[in-house]
Amino acid sequence: MDFKLSHIARALQERLLAFMDERVYPAEAVYEEQMTALGDPHGHPQIVEDLKAEARARGLWNLFLPHRTQWTEGLSNLDYAPLAEITGRSIHLAPEALNCSAPDTGNMEVLTMFGTDEQKERWLQPLLEGEIRSAFAMTEPDVASSDATNIELSIRRDGDEYVLNGRKWWISGAASPRCAVFIVMGKTDPEASRHLQQSMILVPRDTPGLTIVRDLPVFGYQDREGHCELRFDDVRVPAENLIANEGSGFAIAQARLGPGRIHHCMRCIGIAERALELMCRRVTTRVAFGRPLSDQGVIREWIADSRMEIEQARLLTLKAAWLMDTVGNKGAAMEISAIKVVVPNMALRVVDRAIQAHGGGGVSDDFPLARMYAGLRTLRFADGPDEVHRRQVARTELGARS
DSSP states (O other), rough: OOOOOOOEEEEEHHHHHIIIIIIIHHHHHHHHHHHHHTTTTTTTHHHHHHHHHHHHHTTOOOOOOOOOOOTTTOOHHHHHHHHHHHHHHHTOOOOOHOOOOHHHHHHHHHHHOOOOHHHHIIIIIHHTTSSSSEEEOOOOOOTTSSSSOOOOOOOOOTTTEEEEEEEEEETTTTTTTTTEEEEEESOOOOSSGGGGEEEEEEEEOTTTTEEEEEEETTBOOOOOOOOEEEEEEEEEGGGGEEEEETOOOHHHHHHHHHHHHHHHHHHHHHHHHHHHHHHHHHHOOEETTEEEGGGGHHHHHHHHHHHHHHHHHHHHHHHHHHHHHHHHHHTTHHHHHHHHHHHHHHHHHHHHHHHHHGGGGGGGSSHHHHHHHHHHHHHTTSSSSSHHHHHHHHHHHHHHHH
16 A cells, blocks of 8 residues: 555645645634524525635645546545644535535536436536535435435326425525435335345426425524425425436445545545644643643543544545545445544544543533534434445454455
8 A cells, every 4th residue: 555645636735735724724713703693503604605616716625526527636545634634623614615615526426427427517517617506315204214215205207297295304505595405215115126126317407396394403503504304395396307227326325425425535634623622722721720721641642542543534534535546435335434433433533532622611502512413423323324334344353264
């Protein structure tokens, strides 16, 4: 394995680090001020558009997309990994500034790989330009959605249209007024074999019958993009909105979720690095029992353990990225599942130690740690819960020994 960055990735890394120092970190306080002034948890502050314009001018745009286009160099997963990690250090600003935010990244990859020319022109183009946002609607409240074959939303052909009926929830991005389209996964043929029952279809936000029922808070936090419950009541869309073919939904989902999972893990490492930095800063400036907290043995253990765990998680993530580049997503399936368990749990431990080092301040909104913890905890569900990924790793291990 060779984790050496290409010359393009090294140049982008230097450019991105400068962008973070010069523009993103100073913008964090401006972002909070503008969000407060808007009075809307799902508002769109001007600072985000300012950062997007600056990132684009610096050539830091759509870096996630492995396919070479007029908007991107077509980076490998291994090259993108350290860049995504850097954006995780300012999770609410940097990914969107670079047009590298979930769920848009996965949706853009789906449209790039499977969309028709008309679908690409109408939806992919404005997504790549950062003009609109999107959502991915798979999870449902009435079934165990950790098994995607359970989904029940009906997609029924009726002449030149498809008719959708059902419910979805935890649909990230749906509360944003800039979310213009949903990629919806449902069943077109319940009688087909288990993995050929599902299809994906594009549903514009303003389609009659599509209702945003409520926005779901995460540990009491309202994320700006929202996580919503949706209801589909006889929602009609043109047949040409179907992505690929009937019955291809499960395969498309697997193609989409592999890169999405590793992107989450990359950003998680950046969150952990930021938390460790905050912890070190706190313990060197606070005095208890006559000496700095950093002199306490237990604090030094927290710092050492955090550094070692971050490095271990990063190496496993880089290995997964290297395998995706060399043997494909299917060949890297076990490693992708492994990092999806290892990395969020590692980051949670590091953030938890940082919270403890901050005392009461750690659970307040005076520091970003509590919000970090809430976001990371949800990642133990998102894109498949820990238990499903452990099952995949165990099956692979047992299969290799049978």
